[in-house]
Amino acid sequence: EDDSKVVEYLLKVLVVGDLGVGKTSFIQRYVHNMFDREYKATIGVDFAYKLIQISSDKVVRLQLWDIAGQERYGNMTRVYYKEALGAIVVFDLSRPNTLDSVKKWKQDIDSKVRLPDANESPLPVILLANKCDLVKNSINPTQLDLFCKENGFVKWFETSAKDGTHVEDAANFLVKQILETD
Ligand code: GDP
Ligand code: MG
Numbered sequence: 001e002d003d004s005k006v007v008e009y010l011l012k013v014l015v016v017g018d019l020g021v022g023k024t025s026f027i028q029r030y031v032h033n034m035f036d037r038e039y040k041a042t043i044g045v046d047f048a049y050k051l052i053q054i055s056s057d058k059v060v061r062l063q064l065w066d067i068a069g070q071e072r073y074g075n076m077t078r079v080y081y082k083e084a085l086g087a088i089v090v091f092d093l094s095r096p097n098t099l100d101s102v103k104k105w106k107q108d109i110d111s112k113v114r115l116p117d118a119n120e121s122p123l124p125v126i127l128l129a130n131k132c133d134l135v136k137n138s139i140n141p142t143q144l145d146l147f148c149k150e151n152g153f154v155k156w157f158e159t160s161a162k163d164g165t166h167v168e169d170a171a172n173f174l175v176k177q178i179l180e181t182d
Contacts, residue, residue: 008059011178012083014123016105017090018098019069022130025161026090027064030171035162042068045080052175060175072101072108081113086178087125088170089153094134099147102127106151115181124177127156128170133163 015023024042028034031048046066054060065084071077089105091098106125114120127148129139144156154177157170 006057006059008061009179010061010063011085011175012063012065013174013178014065014067014081014084014087014109015090016067016072016077016087016109017069017128018092018101021069021090021092021095021098022128022159022161023069023090024066026088026128026130026159026167027066029161029164029167031064033164037162042066044068044071044076050171052172054179060179062171062175072105077108078112081109083116084113084123085115086174087123088128088174089125090128090130092131093129093138093158094131096138103151106153110152117181121181122152124154124174124181125152126170126174126177127153129156129158130161132158132165133160 015027017023025035027048028036031050045068048064048066050062052060052062065080067077067080087109089102091102109125110122113123115123139158148156155173157166159166159170161167
């Protein structure tokens with residue numbers, strides 16, 4: 001095999017949401033298939049990478065930017081968001097008020113970063129209803145569909161970083177969206 005024919009795409013994806021919703025845990029589960037119940041606050045920003053083989057000649061290097069919950073109150077997000085091609089907004093199903101901030105995170109992203117296309121389109125953004133292992137039947141799918149439509153989310157996923165529910169599905173969906181729109 002001739003490695004030189006393999007094309008590698010670098011995709012920068014933002015992971016945002018309030019403090020403690022499970023951003024770092026989602027990334028840990030997705031990248032290392034690990035879960036840590038101990039809470040370590042992310043300071044500023046952290047990074048993780050995952051290589052995804054798309055086909056025999058196409059590899060994606062997914063760069064996940066783990067942005068601390070409090071950063072929206074500062075002016076750093078504009079710097080962190082630069083050149084991102086997609087985003088994941090996370091809320092915590094066991095703390096329904098974390099859904100209130102979701103709109104603010106989405107607006108923060110839309111107002112500070114755009115795709116490098118002629119229309120300066122907004123980034124594809126997915127919504128994660130995380131910690132679904134803790135609460136059963138708390139989601140009204142019709143309502144969340146409508147919420148996504150009204151706020152410009154491509155899709156929502158019910159996830160658990162603890163047991164892995166829909167973690168891969170969500171990430172793979174977003175990567176597919178990004179590759180389709182460019
Ligand atoms: P972040 O501040 O958004 O990065 O949140 P963390 O990933 O640090 O998670 C905050 C706390 O919630 C930690 O104690 C995690 O172990 C816990 N946690 C994260 N995701 C889940 C989940 O899906 N289920 C449960 N039960 N706990 C979770
Ligand atoms: Mg964190």
